[in-house]
Amino acid sequence: MDVDVFVAAHRDEWTRLEGLLRRSRRSLTGAEADELVTLYQRTATHLSQLQSAAPDPALIGRLTTLVARARSAVVGSRRSTWRDALGFFTTGFPAACYRTRHWWVPTALLFTALVAGLGWWIADSPDVQARIAAPDDLREMTRPGGSYETYYSSSPAAAFSAQVWTNNAQVAGLSLALGTLLGLPVLWLLLQNAVNVALGVGLMASADRLDVFLGLILPHGLLELTAVFVAAGVGLRLGWTVIDPGPRTRLTALAQEGRAALGMAIGLAVVLLISGVIEGFVTPSGLPTWARVAIGVAAELAFLAYVFILGRRAVAAGETGDVAEADRPAEAPVAA
Structure with a gap:
């Protein structure tokens, strides 16, 4: 031209x-x-x-x-209202999560398999444990009342919840923001998280206290990790959009997926806030282990139902998770 x-x-x-x-x-x-x-x-x-x-x-x-x-x-101009926020959380956000399920569900499965494999390797290998820390330090971490148990009650519940929420929201935000770099930083963040979880699994299993560790991590970890998986899946999808934008121009495809990802960052911040509250108030509570785990499972099932029931219905109705059509930049088809 x-x-x-x-x-x-x-x-x-x-x-x-x-x-x-x-x-x-x-x-x-x-x-x-x-x-x-x-x-x-x-x-x-x-x-x-x-x-x-x-x-x-x-x-x-x-x-x-x-x-x-x-x-x-x-x-004409349009002001955002509470109805917009309600529409986002009842259709837009669950639809965006549902549309990206082919990315974050495999991510969750691979992450779980990696944690299980690394955890078993650490638990079964004294040499690996010796490289992680000195024997006395390992005993201190894994003993009854050790650092793995006291971590969740180390700060007042409200302050601890805020700290956890901020950290997890940062991880999710980085996964979304760095996705455009072909998804490579997202894979690195996932690997770091997998190693951290596997260390706890392996070390506590080697001390025959895996049940205690799972009782501490499952109440909040199910929902927390699911939110991280969703963010990582969306980040990987953004990276793939750079490589293969489909029938759209690369700029248009990134704009559409990027707007949906921005909305998902807001939605996931709310999900992580809920998991942070559970981690701050439920995990270190005096409730029986079965009750704490049941709360975590209930929160996880509620989120999955939210995505796979409300999200599926919203997608079937044409919702994509993008902003309202009136708020999108004007686009027109262009002949190749």
């Missing part, structure tokens, strides 16, 4: 659109209002053509602003 020729051919239309936008909508005649809509649609098409064929940052910036102003004039 010859940008100079393209600009010369359409400059008058853009100038006319800018002139119409300077006037209040009430002062436009019926014919001028129709013209505004037509010029808005044409300019949106011009913007798509330039983005896909001959990107010019200055020109694209100008047309992006012009299209945004025209869209606001045509469809």
